[in-house]
Amino acid sequence: MRARRRSSLRDLRTAAGFLAVVATAAAAGALGAGERPAARWVSHVVPEAGGQVTAGPNGRPIQVRYDGWDDSDFSRFPTYSHADRRVSPPVQTVADSIDLRGDAARGEQVWKRSACINCHVVPNDGRWAGNVGPSLAAYGGGVDPLETYQVIHDPRAVIADSIMPPWGTSGLLSAQEIADVTAYLHSDKTPVRDGDLRDEPASRPLPEAYFGDNLDSGNNPAVLLGEQADAAWRQAGAAGRSCSSCHGEDINAAMKGVAVKYPRFSPRYGRVVSIEDFLSAHAWEEAGTAMPVAGDDNLHMTVRIKMASNGERIALELENPDLQAALARGQQVFHRRVGQRNHACADCHSDATVGNKWLGGRYLGRATIEAGLTSRYPTWRTSFEELWSIRKRFQWCMLPHGTNNLSADAVEYAELELYLTSFENGKPMSVPGLKD
Amino acid sequence: MHARMMPTRRGLLKKLAAVATMPVAFRLLGWEQGAQAAIAPDGVKQYASIEEEFEGTMLRLFGDKTVDYNGTVVLTAPQMAENGRVVPVEVKFDYPADLAATPFPQRLFLIVDKNRRPLSVVFAFAPMASSGYAACNLRMGGTSPIRAVIEMSDGKLVGAVKNVNVVVGGCGG
Amino acid sequence: MSDIGFVRIFAPAKVASGGPIRIRALITHPMDPVLRDAAGNVVVKEYVYVHTMRAYFDGEEILALFPGQSISTNPLFSFNIRVSKSGFLKVVFEDTAGGKYEGEKKIELA
Numbered sequence: 001m002r003a004r005r006r007s008s009l010r011d012l013r014t015a016a017g018f019l020a021v022v023a024t025a026a027a028a029g030a031l032g033a034g035e036r037p038a039a040r041w042v043s044h045v046v047p048e049a050g051g052q053v054t055a056g057p058n059g060r061p062i063q064v065r066y067d068g069w070d071d072s073d074f075s076r077f078p079t080y081s082h083a084d085r086r087v088s089p090p091v092q093t094v095a096d097s098i099d100l101r102g103d104a105a106r107g108e109q110v111w112k113r114s115a116c117i118n119c120h121v122v123p124n125d126g127r128w129a130g131n132v133g134p135s136l137a138a139y140g141g142g143v144d145p146l147e148t149y150q151v152i153h154d155p156r157a158v159i160a161d162s163i164m165p166p167w168g169t170s171g172l173l174s175a176q177e178i179a180d181v182t183a184y185l186h187s188d189k190t191p192v193r194d195g196d197l198r199d200e201p202a203s204r205p206l207p208e209a210y211f212g213d214n215l216d217s218g219n220n221p222a223v224l225l226g227e228q229a230d231a232a233w234r235q236a237g238a239a240g241r242s243c244s245s246c247h248g249e250d251i252n253a254a255m256k257g258v259a260v261k262y263p264r265f266s267p268r269y270g271r272v273v274s275i276e277d278f279l280s281a282h283a284w285e286e287a288g289t290a291m292p293v294a295g296d297d298n299l300h301m302t303v304r305i306k307m308a309s310n311g312e313r314i315a316l317e318l319e320n321p322d323l324q325a326a327l328a329r330g331q332q333v334f335h336r337r338v339g340q341r342n343h344a345c346a347d348c349h350s351d352a353t354v355g356n357k358w359l360g361g362r363y364l365g366r367a368t369i370e371a372g373l374t375s376r377y378p379t380w381r382t383s384f385e386e387l388w389s390i391r392k393r394f395q396w397c398m399l400p401h402g403t404n405n406l407s408a409d410a411v412e413y414a415e416l417e418l419y420l421t422s423f424e425n426g427k428p429m430s431v432p433g434l435k436d
Numbered sequence: 437m438h439a440r441m442m443p444t445r446r447g448l449l450k451k452l453a454a455v456a457t458m459p460v461a462f463r464l465l466g467w468e469q470g471a472q473a474a475i476a477p478d479g480v481k482q483y484a485s486i487e488e489e490f491e492g493t494m495l496r497l498f499g500d501k502t503v504d505y506n507g508t509v510v511l512t513a514p515q516m517a518e519n520g521r522v523v524p525v526e527v528k529f530d531y532p533a534d535l536a537a538t539p540f541p542q543r544l545f546l547i548v549d550k551n552r553r554p555l556s557v558v559f560a561f562a563p564m565a566s567s568g569y570a571a572c573n574l575r576m577g578g579t580s581p582i583r584a585v586i587e588m589s590d591g592k593l594v595g596a597v598k599n600v601n602v603v604v605g606g607c608g609g
Numbered sequence: 610m611s612d613i614g615f616v617r618i619f620a621p622a623k624v625a626s627g628g629p630i631r632i633r634a635l636i637t638h639p640m641d642p643v644l645r646d647a648a649g650n651v652v653v654k655e656y657v658y659v660h661t662m663r664a665y666f667d668g669e670e671i672l673a674l675f676p677g678q679s680i681s682t683n684p685l686f687s688f689n690i691r692v693s694k695s696g697f698l699k700v701v702f703e704d705t706a707g708g709k710y711e712g713e714k715k716i717e718l719a
Contacts, residue, residue: 197601204516207514207516210514210517212524217617218619219685221637221683360604361516361603362603382518382519382681383518383519385682436518475663475671475672476673476675479675480660480675483675485675485677485678485679521681521682522681522682523681535691551679553678553679554679555677555679556679556680557674557676557679557680558675559674560672561672561688562670564692565671565689565690567629567689567690568629570687571686571688572676572680572681572684572686573681573684574680574681575678575679575681576679
């Protein structure tokens, strides 16, 4: 960004703001070229991305989420918030005297409406089975049903570092449902259909990229959306200024090499910011233009700014000690267990864990931190016919975890994004992406 | 696909309302105004995409003619499609070097056997455009064979078929 | 670009005479399929989709195609043509709501 040393009168309005300005001016050497005095982070996020929990239409609590998304409230379970100190629920060991009477036919119904097939093969299910966990095709003989019950209720009692959710401890399945599934798993199951790829994850060909060149506007509608932002660049906001007023008419010249530094630690806001985060504050402060995070204007402008750096190598400011500390926090977020399912990102998204396995019909090996997760975000998602930022992708993942979203501009998400991006440091930017 | 997998429905209805009230925009250049369409003038009706069984589609389009799957038509599509909304398919086929030669490939039918509407698109070529290539993105309701049938100008049918797995699953996708 | 009816034609900058060249024609369009609920019943039946595309080279019709709702959103159609002279390629899309959208591109012989 062009160097500007103009102080904002807004910062001087409050005592805290004044002190912050004075303190920061005293430490002016710590400010990078173009960095302005310190300011509080004010969240500008569209309502559906804000994470608000409220009363739903029939009085039950819901979390406000995007149009068409499940709105269940998961307040009972740990979130990714740094302020949320809750940990995974303690391991529950089932009593020997537990009532194991269950109905196999009912158990099959429970199986069919649950997510078990995503990790375990049960033949002839009809859905795409995964192999994250062992195949249950021949399960039953020689296993004590009490142990089966225990593993479903809380696998951690049997396998210390299991990533399988504790269905009973979390209240996802009732005692009767677990007894029914136990009966089902101990019943005779039809054999695997030979040659049916739904039942044989190991026989499947690995997926290949087939959507074509992500930077080709014929293939990728998101390129057209990025091009749309050219007009917004020149549009004056309430303060009478446009982006071009300060940065010049030519976006490519102004923004070349900028996005590759992001996420970066902003001394002004005292936190890690992505382009989306920064735009929401910067456009408002400088131009009086509302560009809330997760709104279309913000998303399209983010794409356009990143396009100006396409081909340039991602270059995080890793020598910055504040960024290093944030990176460490991001790593903690990546490994933290949250939600109803007691999952961490690391469980699925790293080569070290299940990176070469299939989760349902989806091969995880293409979705690990080592494979690279952020260099093409924002990305067009063909399965939704929408352009998604990485924050929306995080928020989507919260649903199967069974944990409430944080706001799309939450610092926890920013630090997580930083951690993921660090694995692609040095790789060329190629935005917008194009994926399923 | 669940209803909630189409989160833009509200947005789409807004767009539909806008289209319905939008004046039709015409930019005519003199030469084709009022001219009868030269190629497949009744194509919209003749090649309508209808909800029917696959056998009904084949009967409606081809009667009792058989398709010769003789290897001259090459159909490319992903073996494992990650979702059914965008499945790129590509068809390559033989054509005579001489623009005036007959027979030439005159129609290309793309059929997804197990879709509710198996007939997906029909290309109708004049010789100049029948130059051996066509491609587009299809929607698939689930795992299904995809079929490309070329109808030559003399009525002969050649084709290719390929099974495409539409995978589902994972943690909500 | 608008949500519906933005047309873009992709063609090589300069072409050799005679040989087939790749043309792609894009239109932004929802290609509205029917929306069904979990039971399979139709919930929304407002079909607005592109039903015809016609391509002309210097006024002569060279291609017609007839898509249905099994074509993806924002249809992109690719095909090869053989030209022996420079000229204008024009495509016209029509949809079920009466919309008519067109685009044009000069094809230049090297």
